[in-house]
Amino acid sequence: MKKTKILLAVLLVAASFLTARSVSAFGDVNITVSPMRESVVLNPGDTYRSSFVVSNPGYSEDVLYYHTVIKPFYVNENYDPVFEGVGDSGQIADWIKITSGGTGELSPNESGAVEFIIEVPEDAPAGGQYAVISAEVDLEPSGEGAINIGEGMGINHVILAEVTGNTIVSGDILDVGIPSFLLGGNVAAYSTIENTGNVHGMATYTMEVSNLFSGEVIYSNKDEEETRYVLPDRTLYNETFWLETPSVGIFNVSYTVEFQGLTSEVSSMVIVCPWWLLFIVVFGLLILIIRIVTLVIMQKKRKVVVNAGHEGDV
Numbered sequence: 001m002k003k004t005k006i007l008l009a010v011l012l013v014a015a016s017f018l019t020a021r022s023v024s025a026f027g028d029v030n031i032t033v034s035p036m037r038e039s040v041v042l043n044p045g046d047t048y049r050s051s052f053v054v055s056n057p058g059y060s061e062d063v064l065y066y067h068t069v070i071k072p073f074y075v076n077e078n079y080d081p082v083f084e085g086v087g088d089s090g091q092i093a094d095w096i097k098i099t100s101g102g103t104g105e106l107s108p109n110e111s112g113a114v115e116f117i118i119e120v121p122e123d124a125p126a127g128g129q130y131a132v133i134s135a136e137v138d139l140e141p142s143g144e145g146a147i148n149i150g151e152g153m154g155i156n157h158v159i160l161a162e163v164t165g166n167t168i169v170s171g172d173i174l175d176v177g178i179p180s181f182l183l184g185g186n187v188a189a190y191s192t193i194e195n196t197g198n199v200h201g202m203a204t205y206t207m208e209v210s211n212l213f214s215g216e217v218i219y220s221n222k223d224e225e226e227t228r229y230v231l232p233d234r235t236l237y238n239e240t241f242w243l244e245t246p247s248v249g250i251f252n253v254s255y256t257v258e259f260q261g262l263t264s265e266v267s268s269m270v271i272v273c274p275w276w277l278l279f280i281v282v283f284g285l286l287i288l289i290i291r292i293v294t295l296v297i298m299q300k301k302r303k304v305v306v307n308a309g310h311e312g313d314v
Helices: 002-028 087-092 273-314
Strands: 032-034 037-042 047-055 065-070 098-101 103-106 111-119 127-138 155-163 171-177 187-195 201-211 217-220 226-232 236-243 249-259 260-274
Touching: 032 155, 032 273, 037 047, 047 065, 047 103, 065 087, 065 098, 087 098, 087 127, 098 127, 111 155, 171 249, 171 260, 187 201, 187 226, 187 249, 187 260, 201 236, 226 236
Parallel strands: 037 155
Antiparallel strands: 032 047, 047 111, 065 103, 065 127, 098 111, 127 155, 171 187, 187 236, 201 217, 201 226, 201 249, 249 260
């Protein structure tokens, strides 16, 4: 009986060790998808063919198993992705079929292609249609009794589709601004954009920073413009940063936002000053003010003494 208990204890310890190792291994591995999104125009009745690449980047020496899941896609008011209750704009999830590479295994630094088609119905509604094909990681190959714990833990290939027909391209740039004073940190500009149409649109954000005194351009993202897709009936707040901002300086900053044929541009002088330097300046000014007030009071006292002396002479 005692030997049986010891054997059971050893088996439990071994099982817990293997489980911990498996979970740890799963935590060490990752999966990548390229490209992470594609934008496409679809015609009712057409069949569209495309693919993307799934890769095991080699963060672990383990073989990586994966499967794919097709989900409708949209974003909520905070621009967080949602995959349920999407409505008519998620119909495309029913039109997508994986033709090859839907499941597989990848050795470290190995890649594989996932091919799919989109069969667009003749009566497909015009406007934006959105879905993701999610590649999710498994601990074992898919099959009966397999351990598949990748659900919801994959990475998405986002499909942004525009079905031709009665499409509406419209929007508004609600707000654009540049904070003029920073207590350290990076120079930033912000904007809020609203998409009032029924198809997605791309917003472009361009920032240029120049020296206040010489006018020399210090930073510009014109060669690699920042872009964001804005989905229909959604408002997007975005911030653009100069990530190599010095700790102290005075700069001219210009910021341009473009969306659905609209352009909004602002410029501002920006002062960057760390809090400790501001404290020293304020403390110095306070000492100076106290010194001036003290001198004024002393001068008034001297005048009173002098005047009292003159009155005594009389």
